[in-house]
């Protein structure tokens with residue numbers, strides 16, 4: 109049983125140390141069911157590309173971006189900044205409404221850094237999305253160094269009358285990793301932004317990449333402990349993918365390193381999530397970038413197939429324990 113406070117932030121109950129060996133993805137709330145419980149209806153996220161840039165690309169912090177990033181992987185076909193936010197959302201709705209006519213939607217400001225603009229422009233874009241019929245809330249993806257206090261004041265007000273998740277790219281709790289991938293911010297900055305956001309009662313999400321080849325398992329689990337102490341409502345985990353046209357792809361082509369199998373990665377995720385509080389809502393375990401853009405690994409698995417694999421491994425471990 110997972111308790112959720114009125115703000116949507118889970119009431120944190122930390123996992124007892126002796127339960128750390130119990131590995132089961134079902135011991136965390138499932139994202140779709142959690143969203144439905146929060147909103148009282150079935151909801152689908154619709155990605156929006158509002159034409160933002162990113163300070164790690166436009167020169168404010170860096171120019172080359174994070175070494176793993178190729179933003180083309182984020183875009184569904186209907187999501188193109190040459191169309192308005194309303195047009196993108198209406199196109200997304202048409203795509204899903206054929207199959208699910210009663211579905212409601214969350215506008216997911218996903219591509220690049222979706223808080224990287226003057227407050228007046230941000231307000232106009234978010235409020236345009238909320239004015240689209242059947243859009244019942246917002247998910248705003250951003251970097252932890254792009255959340256000034258005046259924007260948090262506004263989001264906190266917005267959060268009083270609409271459903272809102274602010275989702276931060278943490279990527280790793282390991283400072284060396286953040287430096288090596290040219291992330292341009294520290295884990296301390298992630299922790300600070302997450303704490304400031306959650307302190308305003310806003311549901312706060314995080315995104316972590318697992319599998320950087322230089323990170324030891326011990327470092328990853330230490331990272332899980334640190335992430336588990338943050339006041340996060342939701343968390344996405346992704347495998348490290350080598351995506352075409354990125355600096356990491358060049359590194360990999362020069363000196364390829366062994367990639368985990370899907371099963372190895374599933375076991376790693378199970379060990380990782382055993383360090384997280386059971387109230388934390390886990391949204392995803394794997395990323396599904398377009399296969400033509402992925403150099404490695406090629407697992408071809410959807411998130412639900414991967415979750416099934418994790419449950420099976422978990423059952424096998426429990427049965428043989």
Ligand code: SF4
Pocket residue numbers: 162163164165172173174177178179219220221251277
């Ligand atoms: S991952 Fe995000 S912060 Fe990094 S370069 Fe891509 S858009 Fe910018």
